[in-house]
Amino acid sequence: MAESANDPRDWVNVLAEVPLFSGLGTRHLKKVAGLGRIRRIHEGARVIRSGEPGDSLYVVLDGEVTVGRKGLSALTLGNGSFFGELALIDGGPRTATVVAKTPLVCLTIGRAPFLKLLRSEPAIAVTLLEELSARLRAMQTSSA
Secondary structure (H helix, E strand, O other): OOHHHHOHHHHHHHHHHOOOOOOOOHHHHHHHHHHOEEEEEOOOOEEEOOOOEOOEEEEEEEOOEEEEOOOOOOEEEOOOOEEOHHHHHHOOEOOOEEEEOOOEEEEEEEHHHHHHHHHHOHHHHHHHHHHHHHHHHHHHHHHO
16 A cells, blocks of 8 residues: 555545545545545454444545344445445444454544534535435435
């Protein structure tokens, strides 16, 4: 991986493909990416544990993770997938355990700087609310 890959701003195009951020323009994507930190995780390592406090979002840049939730089949997520979005918004406990299935490179965005950005750029907050609402509606429709 190129040395410049350590700069989160290099991942704007990846964030544009993440449904949570896909409605944002380039200027806002750059601001969100600028909050991020690149994190490398070894295969088999637990990334997050269900029930633990959460304070960050993870975007999978390279690799795969297994997401396990009590009573549900495990899911595999790969490049461009994300998890931890609820903790990013509300800081509540994690709802799943996520383990690196392969060596993993993630962009992580912490809650405190993200909330500060939302306060200074309310248009980002509106776009995220629209996306989260759409996801909630889709879940309700599929379970009806």
